[in-house]
Amino acid sequence: MKDNRKYWESSNENISIETRRILNEYFLSLKLANKAEATITKYRRILEKFLCECLVPLESLTSEDVLKWLTEFAEDKKERTVDLYLSCLSSFFQFCLSEDYMENMVIKKRWRPKISQTLPKYLTEEEYARVRLAAESLSVRDRAIILFLFSSGCRRGEVCNLSIADITLKKRTAKVIGKGKKVRYIHFSIMCAIVLKEYLQTRDCEETAPLFMNRFGKPLGPGGILKIINDLGKKAGLNQSLHPHVCRHTFATNMLARGADLAFIADEMGHADLNTTRIYARIPTEDMIIAYQNKMG
Structure with missing residues (x-):
């Protein structure tokens, strides 16, 4: 059976209706900015995971709440995975900040892991x-x-x-x-x-x-x-x-x-x-x- 769900919309019922509305506004903004479907789908998966596990409402969310979740999440993860999640969360929170859904930025730049840039794999x-x-x-x-x-x-x-x-x-x-x-x-x-x-x-x-x-x-x-x-x-x-x-x-x-x-x-x-x-x-x-x-x- 074909999945008719729009890739830029979350229908996760474990997320509150109001938060899901804000989340879908964010995904729509990515679509209107011509972000790739794969990127939006990946961001949807990441944000749904965060919002299902960190149950603090957006308007009450603090840096301590995010850091606590991130510390537990990062325990067995590669640095690049953690960096991807931080980029996604930061993008979403920046949107919430600009739309007055949040009052403060709850992601700190110093949390980003330092990743050494590897050379591309190519054929000799x-x-x-x-x-x-x-x-x-x-x-x-x-x-x-x-x-x-x-x-x-x-x-x-x-x-x-x-x-x-x-x-x-x-x-x-x-x-x-x-x-x-x-x-x-x-x-x-x-x-x-x-x-x-x-x-x-x-x-x-x-x-x-x-x-x-x-x-x-x-x-x-x-x-x-x-x-x-x-x-x-x-x-x-x-x-x-x-x-x-x-x-x-x-x-x-x-x-x-x-x-x-x-x-x-x-x-x-x-x-x-x-x-x-x-x-x-x-x-x-x-x-x-x-x-x-x-x-x-």
């Missing part, structure tokens, strides 16, 4: 070569997906949402709808264009149809793409698991190694903040030099 030149070799034995659709991910830097969800009409093979560009429903135009490689053309010749459908379909004639979903990429990593004998974001990180490191500037890479990847892209510049210089020499001579 040798690993990338093994993946490309393993991909040659796959179906034309799967090869097209793999080449598109590695040469465009697109997110998995963005690829799922592409239609045939979004692709311009001659110019090797695609119209992509990214986070916050922002439209951008990305590029893909010559080899990707060749394989995409070959794949589309096996299809008999309208330009409005999804670019990638499953064997049942339905749009290929995120889970389908994840399985294709995971299976390819195993086939290539990689020591790490291969997932779509590794393709995205590999695209960025390869572009940087070829001499592309960070602003261009940020535009291609749909990063709203250039600081998000700057992390790729922290990859060890030796790796970048070797990658550059392997590509450019």
Whole structure:
């Protein structure tokens, strides 16, 4: 049976009617700000958990109440999980403050755990070569997906949402709808264009149809793409698991190694903040030099 519940609304009956009304106002504000469905769903789950376990009314809530709940919650949790919950709670309380549902901010900045920024996981030149070799034995659709991910830097969800009409093979560009429903135009490689053309010749459908379909004639979903990429990593004998974001990180490191500037890479990847892209510049210089020499001579 299909769940008709709106993802931006909480229907949790363990939360008081008045608090739930405020909560749903907050979720609606996120939706109107074009926050991704996955983000709103995640925030709903976090806030429902907090409001079901911390039973102090919003108007009476104090920093001590929040800290007590947070301390118990964080006991066996990773720092990144605690940081996510704090970000979500802080966002909700800031909304309540601006709408006069609360009088004071009950989250303290000093509570945020210090998280060391890890480098993105990407494929080395040798690993990338093994993946490309393993991909040659796959179906034309799967090869097209793999080449598109590695040469465009697109997110998995963005690829799922592409239609045939979004692709311009001659110019090797695609119209992509990214986070916050922002439209951008990305590029893909010559080899990707060749394989995409070959794949589309096996299809008999309208330009409005999804670019990638499953064997049942339905749009290929995120889970389908994840399985294709995971299976390819195993086939290539990689020591790490291969997932779509590794393709995205590999695209960025390869572009940087070829001499592309960070602003261009940020535009291609749909990063709203250039600081998000700057992390790729922290990859060890030796790796970048070797990658550059392997590509450019």
